[in-house]
Amino acid sequence: MPKLVDHAERRRAIIRAAWRLIAARGIDGINMRDLAAEAGYTNGALSHYFSGKDEILRTAFEHVLEETNQRIEQSASGLRGLSALRKVAYEIMPLTEEARLEARIAISLWQRALTDRAMEGVNNAAVAQWRRRLGQHLSEAIEDGQLAEHDVAVRADLLMTALIGLQVTAVLDRAATSRKSQIALLDTVLAQNKIPGSGENTTRGVHT
Incomplete structure (x- = not known):
């Protein structure tokens, strides 16, 4: 048989x-x-x-993004507000060796995305999805009294830009992007509109 x-x-x-x-x-x-x-x-x-190398590279890129999305769903399931936002951010940030490897692969594949419209579309769709989810949790944080009123779209753009920037610096400057330093940067961004005494558990540098 x-x-x-x-x-x-x-x-x-x-x-x-x-x-x-x-x-x-x-x-x-x-x-x-x-x-x-x-x-x-x-x-x-x-x-x-x-069919060839182009399809392999596009599929490799899709798998990097799918791995991230699966981790986001598992990590942020059942959460909302700042707790959910942090979980989403942590899965995009290169906090682990696995995530650093994925960032290294993604950066290499961005080069191909510059001239491959299909790969460009895959990247932009993933980033737009992450940005919408960040915006959703920012809105929840405002509703829950964790953050003061602010322009959610602008803050989501700021967060998304910071997270993508961390993927680049984690590959090019490993010494400057320890887990502790990455989380400190996220804390700084979120602190700009945080309401004192809102009750969020944010022990600096040891988030899970």
Whole structure:
């Protein structure tokens, strides 16, 4: 009886191989021959799962964003206001080694997004989704008396810009982006409109 092939798992294995190569070499250092060898397949075998390098890179980018979104859903489920906002921010911030690796991959793939409209669209849709969720939790924090009234759209833009900036600096300047320093930056941004005595548990540097 012929052996059943898990097509989806094969695609995931190829994407994981692509992640490893992109993290080690950057996007310019990845080619189909090396990718096939890293994934444990022949060069021609990749064509059974992807149409070519462009599709592999787009899928790799999508998987980085999907991993982040899954963590956000698990971490912020059932929360609202500043507690939920912090959980969302923590999953976007490169606070762990896994998240730093994803940031390294994402930065490399942004280079391709400059000329790949499909990849550009994937990136912009993800950022817009994160920005809307940040805005939602900022609005909840105002409703709950945790934050003073402010322009939610502007504050969500500020937070989103800071989080993306941390992804870049975490890759380029690791010494300046410890977990403690990243959380201190987030605390500073949120403190601008925080109402004293609002009751949020924000022991600096040790959030979970």
